Amino acid sequence: MSAPYFLGLDASTQSLKASLLSVNLDVKSECSIHFDTDLPHYGTKGGVLFGQKGEVHSPVLMLVEALDLLFEKIKKAGWDVEKIRGVAAAGQQHASVYWSKSSSSLLSSPDSSSPLLPQLQDAFSRPIVPNWQDSSTTRECKELETAVGGQQALAQITGSKAHERFTGAQIMRFKRIDPSAYDNTDRISLVSSAVTTLLCLDGEVKGIDESDACGMNLWTMNREERGWSEQLLEAIAGKEGAEELAKKLGKVESDGGKPVGRIGKWFVERYGFDPESLVFPGTGDNPATFLSLTLRESEGLISMGTSDVVLVSTSNYYPLPEHHAFFHPAQIAPPSSQDSDKREGAESLRYFNMLVYKNGSLTREHVRNLYFNKSWDAFNAAVEALRPRSFDDLPSRAAFWWLLPDIVPHNAHGIYKYTTDPTSGPYFEVRNAERVKEFSNPQQEALAILESQLLNYRSRSSTILEESPEAFPSTAGIEISLPRLTRVYATGGASANRTILSLMADVLCTQVCKNVDYLDGEWRDVQWNSCSVGVAYKARWGWERTQKGREWTSFDQVIKECREKRRKIRGGEGESSDLAEEGIKVIATPGEGARAYERRVEWWRELEAKALEDQKEDEGQ
Ligand SMILES: Nc1ncnc2c1ncn2[C@@H]1O[C@H](COP(=O)(O)OP(=O)(O)O)[C@@H](O)[C@H]1O
Numbered sequence: 001m002s003a004p005y006f007l008g009l010d011a012s013t014q015s016l017k018a019s020l021l022s023v024n025l026d027v028k029s030e031c032s033i034h035f036d037t038d039l040p041h042y043g044t045k046g047g048v049l050f051g052q053k054g055e056v057h058s059p060v061l062m063l064v065e066a067l068d069l070l071f072e073k074i075k076k077a078g079w080d081v082e083k084i085r086g087v088a089a090a091g092q093q094h095a096s097v098y099w100s101k102s103s104s105s106l107l108s109s110p111d112s113s114s115p116l117l118p119q120l121q122d123a124f125s126r127p128i129v130p131n132w133q134d135s136s137t138t139r140e141c142k143e144l145e146t147a148v149g150g151q152q153a154l155a156q157i158t159g160s161k162a163h164e165r166f167t168g169a170q171i172m173r174f175k176r177i178d179p180s181a182y183d184n185t186d187r188i189s190l191v192s193s194a195v196t197t198l199l200c201l202d203g204e205v206k207g208i209d210e211s212d213a214c215g216m217n218l219w220t221m222n223r224e225e226r227g228w229s230e231q232l233l234e235a236i237a238g239k240e241g242a243e244e245l246a247k248k249l250g251k252v253e254s255d256g257g258k259p260v261g262r263i264g265k266w267f268v269e270r271y272g273f274d275p276e277s278l279v280f281p282g283t284g285d286n287p288a289t290f291l292s293l294t295l296r297e298s299e300g301l302i303s304m305g306t307s308d309v310v311l312v313s314t315s316n317y318y319p320l321p322e323h324h325a326f327f328h329p330a331q332i333a334p335p336s337s338q339d340s341d342k343r344e345g346a347e348s349l350r351y352f353n354m355l356v357y358k359n360g361s362l363t364r365e366h367v368r369n370l371y372f373n374k375s376w377d378a379f380n381a382a383v384e385a386l387r388p389r390s391f392d393d394l395p396s397r398a399a400f401w402w403l404l405p406d407i408v409p410h411n412a413h414g415i416y417k418y419t420t421d422p423t424s425g426p427y428f429e430v431r432n433a434e435r436v437k438e439f440s441n442p443q444q445e446a447l448a449i450l451e452s453q454l455l456n457y458r459s460r461s462s463t464i465l466e467e468s469p470e471a472f473p474s475t476a477g478i479e480i481s482l483p484r485l486t487r488v489y490a491t492g493g494a495s496a497n498r499t500i501l502s503l504m505a506d507v508l509c510t511q512v513c514k515n516v517d518y519l520d521g522e523w524r525d526v527q528w529n530s531c532s533v534g535v536a537y538k539a540r541w542g543w544e545r546t547q548k549g550r551e552w553t554s555f556d557q558v559i560k561e562c563r564e565k566r567r568k569i570r571g572g573e574g575e576s577s578d579l580a581e582e583g584i585k586v587i588a589t590p591g592e593g594a595r596a597y598e599r600r601v602e603w604w605r606e607l608e609a610k611a612l613e614d615q616k617e618d619e620g621q
């Protein structure tokens with residue numbers, strides 16, 4: 001038998017992507033369908049349509065048609081699909097898909113001579129998929145929090161306070177505005193489990209993955225009684241409807257490496273897939289990205305795409321209203337209340353925590369365009385000219401650029417810039433901060449936005465790590481006052497910028513790494529999509545566990561073994577002290593400037609509080 005391949009899909013807001021990986025996790029090929037341009041007849045912008053009162057959604061049939069097009073494209077590109085032994089899907093988090101009562105028969109044996117789109121027209125009870133940008137459910141969020149005793153209580157149960165985009169509030173609103181369509185709904189999926197269902201096409205709507213379920217405000221994360229929260233089901237569907245809602249939500253997959261089926265006959269007959277190819281539970285886009293870098297305890301991932309997302313790996317459950325707590329997406333977890341198996345190889349529960357910022361790349365781009373003639377080179381030169389280089393070089397300006405109302409801090413909105421005088425002493429410095437419209441030198445604008453964003457990630461990740469002893473050790477002789485991430489992995493478009501990554505190493509006082517590939521004799525930043533690759537890693541892990549004697553092998557172990565094999569294949573070429581491990585390069589380490597930033601976290605926190613006070617005052621006027 002030839003070496004197996006693995007396939008990862010990523011159904012994100014703007015596109016459907018696929019990555020094909022070798023058995024040692026080399027990315028062989030990628031392709032994608034872009035909703036706006038490849039499927040223009042749906043009229044989406046950025047993959048979505050905007051409705052009334054904060055509604056943001058996309059047509060569910062667009063996802064089905066995208067799947068049809070994606071596999072046609074894969075066929076044209078000549079991918080060796082017959083070698084694929086494992087498949088898994090990632091999907092935008094929180095967004096939900098509603099299956100009709102006839103879905104099960106429509107999903108059981110589609111005709112392989114025809115695409116899926118015409119065959120699944122009646123498979124859905126709701127024509128739209130509410131998108132994560134939807135903000136129409138403020139009323140429902142309040143009701144969910146009230147039902148359990150407030151924000152902190154809901155975060156304690158489900159890992160997050162109520163959020164408009166989370167699925168619980170979305171289902172509650174759907175039931176309120178269209179009760180008959182809700183009644184006609186047989187099952188509710190997340191996007192990841194809907195795509196998993198479409199990969200199996202065996203008549204069964206597949207269970208939601210437990211890590212992805214944490215983005216619903218419905219799943220009890222408490223160690224002893226992990227399961228759908230009765231209290232929250234009742235808040236949504238009433239006492240009489242709670243059981244039915246639990247049925248609609250179905251089973252939750254708590255072992256992300258256990259097959260949920262085989263690739264559908266439709267794929268075998270139409271495209272030549274091997275009928276033995278296994279399908280593993282799908283997961284959310286963020287959990288999938290988390291897997292592409294195999295984070296250890298207290299390490300972090302900072303993704304700088306359209307939005308900035310900070311993920312922190314922890315072994316303790318630490319829910320707070322400002323961030324989201326999720327289960328690790330690839331662990332052999334102890335069984336939940338829904339599981340009947342025993343799991344001798346179960347690991348202790350692991351988590352990751354997530355902070356999501358709407359003001360990421362687009363906001364940085366805005367500052368670059370405003371002051372640096374749309375040039376990242378000019379922006380970077382300004383940062384390099386002014387950045388702190390010693391213990392005493394304390395920043396004396398801060399800029400909060402909340403062009404969009406942000407998620408963290410909740411609803412922070414506006415532009416707030418301050419200068420302070422470090423010689424005036426800690427007590428007076430922030431009190432006497434001067435609010436300015438612009439800094440005296442435009443160079444300061446570049447450094448100020450980056451410092452504020454990075455100090456934000458430094459400050460809030462340290463709060464998440466308060467109970468992690470690993471996060472305290474000093475680094476490079478720099479004395480640490482707050483717990484810190486022991487390593488950061490950077491991904492997303494802005495991670496191409498070495499100046500940003502170098503400043504990140506100083507402000508977060510830690511090593512910054514990236515995924516790299518060895519190509520034509522040198523290590524280069526990878527160009528692949530972390531999310532579909534991360535979920536293909538999961539399929540690779542799950543497949544390994546189907547091999548003799550490997551049933552309880554952990555995800556981290558399998559990835560480590562694959563990396564080791566790749567190193568051997570490289571045969572000693574490209575060995576370098578910059579490699580943190582195979583395929584992971586250290587891009588930046590904290591320099592002298594870190595000593596200055598280490599003294600500025602508290603100062604920044606006070607300035608952020610001041611900016612929020614000023615926002616309140618401005619809005620009151
Ligand atoms: N050299 C650079 N420096 C800073 N930001 C950059 C650079 N190159 C690209 N970006 C930013 O990356 C963003 C796109 O990131 P990407 O990860 O592709 O986003 P998404 O996956 O959310 O569409 C752009 O908005 C751009 O501002």
Ligand SMILES: O=C(CO)[C@@H](O)[C@H](O)COP(=O)(O)O
Nearest residue numbers: 012013014092093132285356
């Ligand atoms: O809402 C969140 C996380 O809570 C977003 O991170 C979405 O999960 C983003 O999906 P894509 O834009 O990548 O499709």
